[in-house]
Amino acid sequence: MDAIEILQNHQVKKTSPRLSIIQALQTSQNPLSEGEVKEKMGGLYDRITFYRSVQTLEEAGIIHRIVADNTVVKYALNHCEKGHQHSPDHVHFYCTQCNSLVCLNAVKTQAYELPEGFTSNQCDVVIKGMCNKCNL
Amino acid sequence: MDAIEILQNHQVKKTSPRLSIIQALQTSQNPLSEGEVKEKMGGLYDRITFYRSVQTLEEAGIIHRIVADNTVVKYALNHCEKGHQHSPDHVHFYCTQCNSLVCLNAVKTQAYELPEGFTSNQCDVVIKGMCNKCNL
DNA sequence: TTTCATATGCAACAATGTTGCAAATAAAGT
DNA sequence: ACTTTATTTGCAACATTGTTGCATATGAAA
Structure with missing residues (x-):
């Protein structure tokens, strides 16, 4: 889909x-x-604007x-085009070898039973190890 | 157990x-x-030493x-006294209201099936929401 | 107590994130 | 197309977090 859209x-x-950020x-x-x-944005880049933009996005x-x-x-980018603010439903993999991060869109975050009185609206799962390229 | 021990x-x-860090x-x-x-350490505190100490610990x-x-x-602190370096087996809860973090020792991190070629040695789960005190 | 490897703590630096404010600009109305 | 207005940008300045080099101090073992 087009960035403007x-x-x-x-x-x-x-x-x-x-x-520019979306296109990058x-x-x-x-x-x-x-x-x-x-790097992808080249010259037209400002740190403060970046921080505020990603917050807005x-x-x-x-x-x-x-x-x-x-x-x-x-x-x-979120995959669900229509979806409004909801936290990602998938887990992320971080390769400590090459420092790449991968959205494992197919691996959904599982539900965790919380103790009495706790309520949640987000669950972040980061699995660390070696990615498929580094394991070759 | 005693810190020296x-x-x-x-x-x-x-x-x-x-x-001092362990006692805190x-x-x-x-x-x-x-x-x-x-705060708990009082005067005898140095930032650089702190960073290097927690890394060692x-x-x-x-x-x-x-x-x-x-x-x-x-x-x-790790609960398992004997355990050598192994990542925590439990999930953590972060209250976005009062900024407190809680080890949910009873809630174990679940296993996630990774795609072909990926290997992991750590899985960090952070659940965000409101804690039992803030929900009163 | 002496020795030696390790740890501390200071200075200096690097990276990351935030706030205030004047100038620029997107979007809506004329 | 032009004007208006609220929002956004981008600069300066600051705050926080984390790292590196090196001389001094110290724990542990001889």
Whole structure:
């Protein structure tokens, strides 16, 4: 789907930084870090704008943010085109060898029974190890 | 168990920063952030030493590090006294209301089937929502 | 107590994330 | 197409978090 269309569908203003970020993510199979998005965006990149943009895009349900580790944050487009803000339903795999992060869209997060009084709205699962390429 | 005994059991040198960190964690039911440990340690606290100490303690299997979010990292003592470095087998709950983190020791992380070629040695599960106190 | 490898703690740096504010711009109305 | 208005951008400045090098201090063993 076209980046402009995505923003329209989610009622978010069409601005060039937002379009650039979405397009950068669309060119990649895997989630991208800020640095990786920056590279793809070239000159027209501002750190502050980036942070505010990804926050907007996440709140709009267009992308999701994955914290692989405290120093490794990546972003990925949501697959569900229509879906509004809901946390990802799949687990993520982080390869500690090549530092790539993979959305395992086919592997759904399982339900966990919480103790009395606890309520949840999000469940983040990050599995760490070696990816298929590094295991060759 | 005594902090000195813990260090001895894991073949780690007994130094005062390490003892202070362990003792700080022992006084708390829940995992603590760097700032929370610092408060409990008082004057004899150095940031660099803290970072290197928690790394040593984690590698020795004495504590584990929990990344609740990219800006929220906490530390907790391992329950298994004998256990050497193995990642926590339980899930963690992060209350987005009061920012407390809870080890749900009774809730074990479930196994996830990985795609061909992927191998894992750690699985981090962080459930986010409201804790029992904030839900009252 | 002496020795030696390890750990501490300081300075300096690097990376990541936030806030305030003036200029720019998207979207809606004229 | 032009004007208006609320939102967004992008700069400066700051705050927080994590790392590296190195001289001094210290734990553990001889």
